[in-house]
Amino acid sequence: xxxxxxxxxTTDAVLQVSAVSKTFPGGTVALQATDLxxxxxxxxxxxxxxxxxxxxxxxxxxxxxxxxxxxxxLDGHTVSGPGADRGMVFQSxxxxxxxxxxxxxxxxxxxxxMPLAEQRAIAQRFIDKVGLRGFExxxxxxxxxGMQQRTALARALANDPRILLMDEPFGALDHQTRELMQxxxxxxxxGERKTVLFVTHDIDEAIFMGNRVVVMxxxxxxxxxxxxxxxxxxxxxxxxxxxxxxELKARLTEEIRxxxxxxxxxxxxxx
Amino acid sequence: xxxxxxxxxxxxxxxxVAFFIVFFGVWAAVTxxxxxxxxxxxxxxxxxHSGWTLLTExxxxxxxxxxxxxxxxxxIAAVLAVPLGVVMGAYKPVEAFFEPFVSFARYLPAxxxxxxxILWAGIGEAQKLAVIFIGxxxxxxxxxxxxxxxxxxxxxxxxxxxGAGDGGVVxxxxxxxxxxxxxxxxxMVLGWAWTYVIVAELIGASSGIGxxxxxxxxxLATDQIIFGILVIGLIGxxxxxxxxxxxxxxxxxxxxx
Numbered sequence: 001x002x003x004x005x006x007x008x009x010t011t012d013a014v015l016q017v018s019a020v021s022k023t024f025p026g027g028t029v030a031l032q033a034t035d036l037x038x039x040x041x042x043x044x045x046x047x048x049x050x051x052x053x054x055x056x057x058x059x060x061x062x063x064x065x066x067x068x069x070x071x072x073x074l075d076g077h078t079v080s081g082p083g084a085d086r087g088m089v090f091q092s093x094x095x096x097x098x099x100x101x102x103x104x105x106x107x108x109x110x111x112x113x114m115p116l117a118e119q120r121a122i123a124q125r126f127i128d129k130v131g132l133r134g135f136e137x138x139x140x141x142x143x144x145x146g147m148q149q150r151t152a153l154a155r156a157l158a159n160d161p162r163i164l165l166m167d168e169p170f171g172a173l174d175h176q177t178r179e180l181m182q183x184x185x186x187x188x189x190x191g192e193r194k195t196v197l198f199v200t201h202d203i204d205e206a207i208f209m210g211n212r213v214v215v216m217x218x219x220x221x222x223x224x225x226x227x228x229x230x231x232x233x234x235x236x237x238x239x240x241x242x243x244x245x246x247e248l249k250a251r252l253t254e255e256i257r258x259x260x261x262x263x264x265x266x267x268x269x270x271x
Numbered sequence: 272x273x274x275x276x277x278x279x280x281x282x283x284x285x286x287x288v289a290f291f292i293v294f295f296g297v298w299a300a301v302t303x304x305x306x307x308x309x310x311x312x313x314x315x316x317x318x319x320h321s322g323w324t325l326l327t328e329x330x331x332x333x334x335x336x337x338x339x340x341x342x343x344x345x346x347i348a349a350v351l352a353v354p355l356g357v358v359m360g361a362y363k364p365v366e367a368f369f370e371p372f373v374s375f376a377r378y379l380p381a382x383x384x385x386x387x388x389i390l391w392a393g394i395g396e397a398q399k400l401a402v403i404f405i406g407x408x409x410x411x412x413x414x415x416x417x418x419x420x421x422x423x424x425x426x427x428x429x430x431x432x433x434g435a436g437d438g439g440v441v442x443x444x445x446x447x448x449x450x451x452x453x454x455x456x457x458x459m460v461l462g463w464a465w466t467y468v469i470v471a472e473l474i475g476a477s478s479g480i481g482x483x484x485x486x487x488x489x490x491l492a493t494d495q496i497i498f499g500i501l502v503i504g505l506i507g508x509x510x511x512x513x514x515x516x517x518x519x520x521x522x523x524x525x526x527x528x
Contacts, residue, residue, distance in 0.1 A: 084434025
């Protein structure tokens with residue numbers, strides 16, 4: 001991405017979302033004016049009911065959608081389109097079906113005109129990290145859903161983005177696979193210390209993965225609360241049964257429940 | 272029989288061959304049994320016999336001419352239509368510019384152009400190629416544009432987030448994603464090109480399978496006409512198999528289940 005604009009504000013935030021809102025053509029307000037600051041090495045989970053605009057927010061950060069108002073800045077530079085500095089893992093399986101696992105992971109590196117040997121070395125490192133050694137020559141259709149998403153994670157990480165955006169990446173997987181994937185992502189994150197913005201509607205996932213959980217309200221979406229997760233790293237799946245986890249889960253369950261009821265029109269005073 | 276239940280490969284082959292046997296059996300029965308007069312329909316044995324005579328007396332050259340015309344006209348159409356279709360599929364303003372005209376032009380029957388083309392290009396090879404070109408070009412353009420335009424949006428978005436630019440998305444996503452479908456389109460339209468070449472050869476030609484068929488009509492040689500038609504069918508079948516085999520080789524990822 002070209003970076004010819006000068007930094008406007010000096011903050012230590014990697015990502016700064018300022019008064020960003022989105023209204024779709026036709027007048028549907030997907031997101032009300034929203035502020036969010038993501039610090040270096042943050043793992044922020046955005047939790048909300050379906051249709052709350054959390055994916056829209058993430059897509060605007062990725063540059064795939066444009067905000068109706070407000071500004072998104074990465075390291076002080078205004079985001080005006082998609083770029084390699086913001087890697088993304090999608091909920092749908094987005095591996096290129098005509099490329100093997102290795103070629104998929106090399107996709108962004110090849111775009112950077114990196115020498116082939118170097119591409120291979122980097123790709124191999126991340127393929128190993130996500131536990132897919134031996135599958136380099138497989139086509140996506142020969143892989144399970146979990147393996148495809150691991151490849152997608154390796155592909156995004158190999159590109160060394162400034163921030164990793166994840167849009168319900170494990171949403172299409174079965175429960176057991178999802179839990180394995182969460183642990184794997186945590187292990188990778190604890191090693192790489194990437195800055196991550198992770199959208200989910202799964203409360204357990206939001207707590208287990210994040211340093212901070214940002215809760216969004218039902219449509220029109222806005223940030224309802226922003227809670228720190230009092231769990232140390234490295235995290236182990238057994239933490240899901242500890243008291244601090246349960247406390248936070250109870251609180252978030254309550255917050256989300258109200259929003260789902262509001263969205264379903266079950267609360268008095270709802271539109 | 273259970274609906275949609277798959278059939279064993281061996282059984283499938285057997286059933287496919289069985290129909291050919293039934294077909295030739297019925298044909299032999301009605302012609303050799305005298306149910307249909309020889310003037311209207313020759314029997315299979317006479318057909319094979321006169322087919323052999325034809326082949327030894329220069330019909331191979333006619334077949335060669337026809338194949339050359341189909342391949343030539345189709346190749347010219349494909350070389351121009353595929354790039355235009357790709358550009359139309361990728362860039363919507365280009366599509367908006369060409370699409371209405373191409374949609375209109377593809378309904379113009381190629382055979383109706385023959386008198387006009389004879390006027391313009393004479394009765395030589397240029398006219399034959401032009402008929403096939405008109406018959407294939409517009410169909411190809413539209414079908415290729417649709418294939419490219421139907422590329423999964425999430426793959427395009429993934430490429431953008433990996434740092435691809437607009438040109439990179441066309442080259443590295445739109446083209447490879449739609450390539451198997453474009454190959455399939457070429458296979459189909461080549462089949463249609465075969466019908467145009469025969470029509471072109473029925474009028475104002477001095478060589479080719481179509482020419483032989485017109486000549487045989489004057490002689491009431493139904494055996495030769497049928498042999499000519501069968502040759503076209505066989506060539507079509509062979510090219511179809513060849514095309515499919517090449518597609519499987521070139522796009523292994525599209526065949527995986």
